[in-house]
Amino acid sequence: MTSILKEINEYFFGQSRFRLKLTVFLMAVALVPLLLLGVVSIYAININRRFEVAALETQLTNQKIKQIESFLNDIIEALRFKVASQEPRISLGEQNFLLSNLMNAFPSLEEVSFVAVLPENNYGKETFRISRDKLFSCGVIKDAEGEKLENCLSWSPDNLDDPQSLRNFQLAKEFLAAKVGKDYIGPMIKTSVGPRFIAAVPFKNEKDEIIGVIAAKIFLNPVVRLVEQSTLGLKGYVFVTDKDGSVIASSAPLFKALGYQLKKIDIVSSVLFGAKRTGLDSADAYANIFGDKVIGAGDIVKKTGWAVIAEWPEDDAFAPSLRLRNQIIYFSGALAAVIFLAATFAANRVVRPIKELVEGTKIIGEGKFDYKIDIKTKDELKDLGDSFNEMSKSLKKLAELREEFIFVAAHELRTPVTAIKGYLSMILEGTVGKISKKTAEFLKKIQASNDRLVQLVQDLLQVARSEAGRLKIALSPQKINESVFQVFDELRPLADDRNIIFEYSRPAKELVMADNDRLKEVLINLIGNAIKYNKNDGKIIVSHKVENNFLVTAIADTGIGFKPEEMPRLFEKFWRAENEATRAQTGTGLGLFIVKELVEKMGGKIWVESKWQIGATFYFSLPIAK
Numbered sequence: 001m002t003s004i005l006k007e008i009n010e011y012f013f014g015q016s017r018f019r020l021k022l023t024v025f026l027m028a029v030a031l032v033p034l035l036l037l038g039v040v041s042i043y044a045i046n047i048n049r050r051f052e053v054a055a056l057e058t059q060l061t062n063q064k065i066k067q068i069e070s071f072l073n074d075i076i077e078a079l080r081f082k083v084a085s086q087e088p089r090i091s092l093g094e095q096n097f098l099l100s101n102l103m104n105a106f107p108s109l110e111e112v113s114f115v116a117v118l119p120e121n122n123y124g125k126e127t128f129r130i131s132r133d134k135l136f137s138c139g140v141i142k143d144a145e146g147e148k149l150e151n152c153l154s155w156s157p158d159n160l161d162d163p164q165s166l167r168n169f170q171l172a173k174e175f176l177a178a179k180v181g182k183d184y185i186g187p188m189i190k191t192s193v194g195p196r197f198i199a200a201v202p203f204k205n206e207k208d209e210i211i212g213v214i215a216a217k218i219f220l221n222p223v224v225r226l227v228e229q230s231t232l233g234l235k236g237y238v239f240v241t242d243k244d245g246s247v248i249a250s251s252a253p254l255f256k257a258l259g260y261q262l263k264k265i266d267i268v269s270s271v272l273f274g275a276k277r278t279g280l281d282s283a284d285a286y287a288n289i290f291g292d293k294v295i296g297a298g299d300i301v302k303k304t305g306w307a308v309i310a311e312w313p314e315d316d317a318f319a320p321s322l323r324l325r326n327q328i329i330y331f332s333g334a335l336a337a338v339i340f341l342a343a344t345f346a347a348n349r350v351v352r353p354i355k356e357l358v359e360g361t362k363i364i365g366e367g368k369f370d371y372k373i374d375i376k377t378k379d380e381l382k383d384l385g386d387s388f389n390e391m392s393k394s395l396k397k398l399a400e401l402r403e404e405f406i407f408v409a410a411h412e413l414r415t416p417v418t419a420i421k422g423y424l425s426m427i428l429e430g431t432v433g434k435i436s437k438k439t440a441e442f443l444k445k446i447q448a449s450n451d452r453l454v455q456l457v458q459d460l461l462q463v464a465r466s467e468a469g470r471l472k473i474a475l476s477p478q479k480i481n482e483s484v485f486q487v488f489d490e491l492r493p494l495a496d497d498r499n500i501i502f503e504y505s506r507p508a509k510e511l512v513m514a515d516n517d518r519l520k521e522v523l524i525n526l527i528g529n530a531i532k533y534n535k536n537d538g539k540i541i542v543s544h545k546v547e548n549n550f551l552v553t554a555i556a557d558t559g560i561g562f563k564p565e566e567m568p569r570l571f572e573k574f575w576r577a578e579n580e581a582t583r584a585q586t587g588t589g590l591g592l593f594i595v596k597e598l599v600e601k602m603g604g605k606i607w608v609e610s611k612w613q614i615g616a617t618f619y620f621s622l623p624i625a626k
Helices: 002-013 017-079 092-105 173-178 221-228 266-272 319-365 380-429 437-467 480-497 516-532 564-569 591-601
Strands: 109-116 126-131 135-137 141-143 146-148 196-204 210-219 237-241 247-250 285-287 293-301 306-313 476-479 501-504 511-514 539-547 550-557 606-611 615-623
Touching: 017 092, 017 196, 017 210, 017 221, 017 237, 017 293, 017 306, 017 319, 092 109, 092 126, 173 196, 173 210, 221 237, 221 247, 266 293, 266 306, 319 380, 380 437, 476 480, 476 516, 480 501, 480 511, 480 516, 480 539, 511 516, 511 615, 516 539, 516 550, 516 591, 516 615, 591 606, 591 615
Parallel strands: 501 539
Antiparallel strands: 109 126, 109 210, 126 135, 141 146, 196 210, 237 247, 237 306, 285 293, 293 306, 476 511, 539 550, 550 615, 606 615
């Protein structure tokens, strides 16, 4: 898992910045329209669903209002009938007949009464009443002067002589409204057997005269049933309240236990005051009395002033659009993944040739002019690759000419500088005669400069031979410890001059595959540098360790070391660190380059570790001889 994450990190945040930019650009070009389309689609789906939810709620509330009004109209029209008589009153028998038929026709009637409206006919008093369990009437007593209604009797199956059973309606709202010709529908009344209300209508004779009032107590069970059967999705519900906000009926079981007024709720109060809530306004999305987010709609039953409210929880109302939205998101995610893969593939096809060109420039920069790149895109990038290969051919020719020139120049220079060195030695030794002290001082300076020139010519020849493939390496088993001791003996005078001591740990395996002369050359260069750039009274530690099939030699000093920015260039040709300590030392800047060439041609590797002002440790590996 760690390696995969490392590869992903390298892919996106490594050196392939152009590939990342190109991938992001291609994805943006493909994904932005997709995302915009997805956002617009989801927005349109939500808006459309909101309209659908509002339409369903409005349709349901309108349906319930019509059903309630139909129920009320049926009741009122059933109570409203005329008697085929022109008399100002009807007999008890007729009252019994009419009210009994009414009770039988409408099971929702709990009780119905006939109330007299004429002053001479017991004004405002109940003359006959039928309920689901009792029958009441006022007895008629005749004498010689005619009928007398002030003496009333009542009867029922249980009690036939209870004069207190019939009631006085003179101050009742239903009576006062109906006696002047108005229909009356009263507020809801809660009972142990369910809600009910009182209705009253005028009772007329053939002359259209009001001769009485029909008052009834009516169960609201039919309204409760038709509301309880109403549903919206899985969680939506409808409830009906009276003018005071008390719940009459609801399709949500929790509302049945409320029992208190809901008038304080915004949607209920606004509907009771005559506002129609459509479910489309921002105020129609709210938290209901239970804290659930719902979409609400409602209207009023004009005949009664009751509020019919529909509430639909958002999680259920928008479930279809949520499913569709999720499908769009999943599809968009899958498409985005496909686009990502396609963009990555396209970016790789573009970047791969560029990367090959970059790698090619590095290899060419290392002097390997035979390297060729093969780009098969059949476009401008292929043309660029072909031009690159032509350039490498030209560079190879130039490099060969340069190497040949350096080799020839160095070879030709070696003879005169060697001759100069010999003649200077003879003059200083007095072979040609005695010279003055002043002349000797000048000649010694000339000799030092000539020595540096000789070293430069030798280094140039070494480099030229290596790069031209003329450097001969003869590998054979060599005891590396013997080579180290020989170099110590050769360089000890230089170390003693600065009081630098050698420490050496002999290896467990001493034989390595190397060229004896070249191995000594490597050791002389590295140990010589350790002496040259060390501190007085310093130390040089040479040690070995076995890694796989290689013997790694470490040469550590306590000198000035190298700065971090200097480390990558240590093995370049003609490069020397620029600081106060190195300026005081002479050098060509070719030593470490030659060492690297020699070690690698002997099958090993060389590297360095260092801390500024603390010291440096050079490591080189050579194959262990079998």
